[in-house]
Amino acid sequence: MMSEQDLNKNLSVVRSRINAACQRSGRPPNTVRLVGVTKTKPVDMVIQAINADLTDLGENYVQEFQAKYEQVAAAGYRPTWHFIGQLQTKKVKYLNNRVQWIHSLDRERVLNEIERRFERPVNCLIEVNIGEEPEKGGIAPGDLNEFALAAAARSKCVLRGLMCVPPAVDDPEDARPFFRDLTRLFREMKAFLEARDVDTSLVTELSMGMSHDFEQAIEEGATMVRVGTAIFGARL
Ligand SMILES: *Cc1c(COP(=O)(O)O)cnc(C)c1O
Numbered sequence: 001m002m003s004e005q006d007l008n009k010n011l012s013v014v015r016s017r018i019n020a021a022c023q024r025s026g027r028p029p030n031t032v033r034l035v036g037v038t039k040t041k042p043v044d045m046v047i048q049a050i051n052a053d054l055t056d057l058g059e060n061y062v063q064e065f066q067a068k069y070e071q072v073a074a075a076g077y078r079p080t081w082h083f084i085g086q087l088q089t090k091k092v093k094y095l096n097n098r099v100q101w102i103h104s105l106d107r108e109r110v111l112n113e114i115e116r117r118f119e120r121p122v123n124c125l126i127e128v129n130i131g132e133e134p135e136k137g138g139i140a141p142g143d144l145n146e147f148a149l150a151a152a153a154r155s156k157c158v159l160r161g162l163m164c165v166p167p168a169v170d171d172p173e174d175a176r177p178f179f180r181d182l183t184r185l186f187r188e189m190k191a192f193l194e195a196r197d198v199d200t201s202l203v204t205e206l207s208m209g210m211s212h213d214f215e216q217a218i219e220e221g222a223t224m225v226r227v228g229t230a231i232f233g234a235r236l
Contacts, residue, residue, distance in 0.1 A: 001045060002233050008052050010231045011036075014214075018225065021218035032218055035082050035207075037228030039064065040235045043071045049231065050077050058103070058226050060085030062094050069098050084163075084207075084226055086137040093117040103127060103163040103207050103226070106139045111151055118156040125160055125207050126151065128185060130178045131167035138164065141185055145192040152198045161205030161223070162186050172213035179208050179220035186221075 002010075019029040037058040038046045046057065046068060057079045059065035069081065082101040092113040095102065101123045105111060114122065126148060129138030139147050144162075152159045162185065166178035183206060190200045209217025211230035218225065229235065 001042060004048050006233075007045065007048050007231065010233075011049065011052050011054060014227055014230050017215060018218065021215040025219045027218075031223060033224045035084070035224055035226045036231050037084065037210075037226050038068070038232065039085075039228065041228075041232045043068055043075075045232060046072055046079075047075055047077060050079050054079075054231075056080045056082060058082040058084040058228075062088075062091040066094055066098070082226075089113050095122075101125070101160075104137060105151065105157070106137050108147070108150065111154060111157060115154050115156045121156050121158045123160045124151060124157045125163040125205060127163045127165075128182060130164040130182050130185075133167055136165065141181075144185055145189055148189050148193060149196060149198065152193060159203055161203055161207065162189070163207035165210070166208075166213075172216050175213040176216045176220060179213075179217045179222065182206060182208055183221040 018032050018034060022029045022032060033056055035056045035058045036049050036054045039060045059068065081099045082103055083095055083099045084103040087104050087110050089109045092110060096118050099122065103125045104127045105124045106127045127138040128141055128144055129136050132140060148159060151157050162182055164178065164182045166175045169175055186206055190203055193200050205223045206221050207224040207226060208222045209225040211227050214225040214227055
């Protein structure tokens with residue numbers, strides 16, 4: 001496991017890179033939320049990160065998340081949990097009362113299940129398959145506006161914005177056009193909703209950017225970045 005010093009150092013490097021990217025794009029530093037992605041990492045490391053003031057944590061797999069959630073809660077910690085992985089309908093119920101954010105809403109059946117299983121409203125981001133890759137989750141860009149309209153009408157899903165995982169590229173600059181596209185779709189979606197009298201005052205979030213491309217994402221308008229490897233080290 002990574003030492004506490006290394007983890008703290010990684011975190012402070014990531015935070016200063018986030019702030020520098022904010023500065024370059026003329027935005028105040030506190031406008032980007034850092035979500036630390038802890039998938040595959042042990043609970044001890046999760047707790048180390050919380051002690052280093054990482055308040056927002058992201059997990060991908062429901063079963064792994066459940067176990068971690070219980071252990072972290074039993075240790076007395078209450079971070080803000082984000083579910084960022086592909087979501088199967090039958091697993092939605094396990095997230096009730098445990099996550100504050102779902103980043104991967106991408107179909108009507110999951111929306112229905114949130115409505116049925118959640119006792120309280122949860123912040124939802126619609127995942128867009130921005131590179132239109134057949135094997136990936138996320139809604140097709142062309143279906144986004146109608147789906148957003150449906151999501152905005154539900155009571156347990158609080159529509160907060162969009163999320164994407166662009167196609168894997170070696171040069172992070174090659175991810176930039178996808179981030180720019182998501183920002184454009186976001187603006188168009190808000191206009192579409194507003195034209196239909198939907199209150200979009202809470203639709204403020206763009207979750208995009210991971211370890212190797214979060215600076216480009218911030219420069220293109222990200223309000224949340226999901227960073228795993230750059231904080232917690234490689235996943236084995
Ligand atoms: C794993 C994962 C991340 C973090 O990836 P890193 O490259 O380790 O920063 C972010 N978002 C999603 C959806 C992920 O699955």
